[in-house]
Amino acid sequence: MGTLYLVPTPIGNLEDITFRSIRILKEVDLILAEDTRNSGKLLQHYEINQPMHAYHMHNEHKVVDKFVQRLKNGESMALISDAGTPGISDPGFLLTRACLESGIRVECLPGATAMIPALVNSGLPSERFVFEGFLPVKKGRQTRLLALKEESRTMIFYESPHKLLRTLEDLITSLGNDRPASVSRELTKIYEETVRGSLSEILEYYKENPVKGEFVIVVGGKK
Incomplete structure (x- = not known):
């Protein structure tokens, strides 16, 4: 199985991201972003070119099973929100719970939160x-x-x-x-x-x- 990484992103200043977070974002097969346009600016700044897919409160119930299946098939994914740590007043809990129930490894990286x-x-x-x-x-x-x-x-x-x-x-x-x-x-x-x-x-x-x-x-x- 693959791994789901919960990756905190800067709440404002783009320098507030860890070296490990940047490495993970460059290594995963797919990045799930709350707003791909907003996250695209961060990824461009750090020359991260991995594919992105929208994952937000309006579509998470519809797409969670699809991403769980892809993780089961061996893909690795990073979940990021517009700012801060996923799951803290942002989407993240639903996917995390579904992954844990399916025996998929979940790692939450330390980082920015307001x-x-x-x-x-x-x-x-x-x-x-x-x-x-x-x-x-x-x-x-x-x-x-x-x-x-x-x-x-x-x-x-x-x-x-x-x-x-x-x-x-x-x-x-x-x-x-x-x-x-x-x-x-x-x-x-x-x-x-x-x-x-x-x-x-x-x-x-x-x-x-x-x-x-x-x-x-x-x-x-x-x-």
């Missing part, structure tokens, strides 16, 4: 934390926020720019104005920024400043 730099840079306790990813947009949102009201560990959320203000407002409603927090955006990129303070202070900041880029929200747990 939540760890944001957590360490926040100044909030990092010895114990919980990663919540993206909050539900509608159904289950209030239930999730209510459950987190008593959470004592530091909490990490991902958020898109057009939902940032609403999420900060919802966190204030559930956790209180004064809960310490940190918001990082565009990590490793030219306009990287981290804003620290209470949830209410951060909300006021982003009401007065442009909300652009991808965001990681880190919130202190209940004392």
Whole structure:
């Protein structure tokens, strides 16, 4: 059988990729990419010419069996997302589970992910934390926020720019104005920024400043 490699890719700065990741991407028979156009820029930068196939949330249920069969037949594949580690708020779990159930070897390489730099840079306790990813947009949102009201560990959320203000407002409603927090955006990129303070202070900041880029929200747990 072949091997499925889960290969982290840079979250911004193209230099944030390991030598091993580049070698694996050059050696596999096929690269599964969340967005082939976006990943093509990275592969071109490192002169990686392996064939690519789209693998994303809209087609993964349809194509997973086909790729499992190809792995069974001896092909090796690398799964990459647009940025960061596959399976962390990105496609990856479904294929990984299917491979393991079929006895196919799976290796996850270490590498870039947005939540760890944001957590360490926040100044909030990092010895114990919980990663919540993206909050539900509608159904289950209030239930999730209510459950987190008593959470004592530091909490990490991902958020898109057009939902940032609403999420900060919802966190204030559930956790209180004064809960310490940190918001990082565009990590490793030219306009990287981290804003620290209470949830209410951060909300006021982003009401007065442009909300652009991808965001990681880190919130202190209940004392």
